[in-house]
Amino acid sequence: xxxxxxxxxxxxxxxxxxxxxxxxxxxxxxxxxxxxxxxxxxxxxxxxxxxxxxxxxxxxxxxxxxxxxxxxxxxxxxxxxxxxxxxxxxxxxxxxxxxxxxxxxxxxxxxxxxxxxxxxxxxxxxxxxxxxxxxxxxxxxxxxxxxxxxxxxxxxxxxxxxxxxxxxxxxxxxxxxxxxxxxxxxxxxxxxxxxxxxxxxxxxxxxxxxxxxxxxxxxxxxxxxxxxxxxxxxxxxxxxxxxxxxxxxxxxxxxxxxxxxxxxxxxxxxxxxxxxxxxxxxxxxxxxxxx
Amino acid sequence: xxxxxxxxxxxxxxxxxxxxxxxxxxxxxxxxxxxxxxxxxxxxxxxxxxxxxxxxxxxxxxxxxxxxxxxxxxxxxxxxxxxxxxxxxxxxxxxxxxxxxxxxxxxxxxxxxxxxxxxxxxxxxxxxxxxxxxxxxxxxxxxxxxxxxxxxxxxxxxxxxxxxxxxxxxxxxxxxxxxxxxxxxxxxxxxx
Numbered sequence: 001x002x003x004x005x006x007x008x009x010x011x012x013x014x015x016x017x018x019x020x021x022x023x024x025x026x027x028x029x030x031x032x033x034x035x036x037x038x039x040x041x042x043x044x045x046x047x048x049x050x051x052x053x054x055x056x057x058x059x060x061x062x063x064x065x066x067x068x069x070x071x072x073x074x075x076x077x078x079x080x081x082x083x084x085x086x087x088x089x090x091x092x093x094x095x096x097x098x099x100x101x102x103x104x105x106x107x108x109x110x111x112x113x114x115x116x117x118x119x120x121x122x123x124x125x126x127x128x129x130x131x132x133x134x135x136x137x138x139x140x141x142x143x144x145x146x147x148x149x150x151x152x153x154x155x156x157x158x159x160x161x162x163x164x165x166x167x168x169x170x171x172x173x174x175x176x177x178x179x180x181x182x183x184x185x186x187x188x189x190x191x192x193x194x195x196x197x198x199x200x201x202x203x204x205x206x207x208x209x210x211x212x213x214x215x216x217x218x219x220x221x222x223x224x225x226x227x228x229x230x231x232x233x234x235x236x237x238x239x240x241x242x243x244x245x246x247x248x249x250x251x252x253x254x255x256x257x258x259x260x261x262x263x264x265x266x267x268x269x270x271x272x273x274x275x276x277x278x279x280x281x282x283x284x285x286x287x288x289x290x291x
Numbered sequence: 292x293x294x295x296x297x298x299x300x301x302x303x304x305x306x307x308x309x310x311x312x313x314x315x316x317x318x319x320x321x322x323x324x325x326x327x328x329x330x331x332x333x334x335x336x337x338x339x340x341x342x343x344x345x346x347x348x349x350x351x352x353x354x355x356x357x358x359x360x361x362x363x364x365x366x367x368x369x370x371x372x373x374x375x376x377x378x379x380x381x382x383x384x385x386x387x388x389x390x391x392x393x394x395x396x397x398x399x400x401x402x403x404x405x406x407x408x409x410x411x412x413x414x415x416x417x418x419x420x421x422x423x424x425x426x427x428x429x430x431x432x433x434x435x436x437x438x439x440x441x442x443x444x445x446x447x448x449x450x451x452x453x454x455x456x457x458x459x460x461x462x463x464x465x466x467x468x469x470x471x472x473x474x475x476x477x478x479x480x481x482x483x
Contacts, residue, residue, distance in 0.1 A: 017482040063300040121468035263320040270325035
């Protein structure tokens, strides 16, 4: 802001995808191998739940590395009231990774990084409202009998750290995102999370509370692939097709479905959903792989 | 920005990498939705002069070229020295004249991406059905995908169904979702 009373164009308004200096303001362990990292990013544009950012690290010798991370919290991304825009990333350490070991193992409050984004216009909630003249609308018609995308019930399905953008969606819903579709008018949502062990449940306590406070409108289910919780009637193991169809909203509800995880997880889940009658254009996917 | 956070170099730097890219040994998948179930494959090539429809057998009968090249994904990974085989778009458009300068690619599943025709003709683009000597897998766009290695890889539309020239440029699916209308990796045309 200039002192002359005329707001200066922010740097990001001139180039929305330039690199922005950011500062780590909080780190919190979430699982044995994962962490959430809160960043202050002055000049950031408001982010939508489901979006990601590119993060750049610079070494002493000038070497730089860039990776993409989903945002797990966008509620403070608009800043305001004297606060700079703030976002939270959720990061799983990859054994052969370049950036994730630093974020999970070394990064400290006060460390500088750079951020580009937010990025992504499809894997977002509230869902993109199509421009009726655009090519996208013409080729991805809404199924007959389906509620408008913003009013549709939402099924979130995440594998491992693929939970991250889905947590952003649940938090945005609870915060009353985007007026009409948030708050009391928010559609029902279910989250199905697949994790290795009970200790690998991301944001477990918060999600449990969020469901408890939702008057039955939010439900959270976990399946465990390697170690089941004590007393569980389900043995540990990968999510199966039958379990998915039992836990997910049925195709007849015309839910919007967001699936995020490794490619093999997403490929299995999305394939089962389509086979069970879900409209492929209502199944939005985000896949990660590689280091 | 000076680095003073203890972050150190962990990867080789290679002059074949465009700015902001890193080497990837695997082959990550980027798709907006489920892998489509293609029951009957047909490829449509269209200009204002007309449309050519090719069955799978028609397509297989066309001369296939071997391509060795690097690929660059907008999400910042690159693979070097990959091997592909497919039919040049010069062959697919042969005899279909056009004054148009733009094209829209349509894929099975409904997704679209727009490209300048100058990036599709002149030995720069193929429809490929083979990757590293094997039939192209469905999650990577098989049975056949567009292949435009000079641009970020989302322009290499998976599950290609049609390529239609157009008089004026329009944005496709990815481009209307925040990706750059052109996508040159050497200019870092990632987002717009």
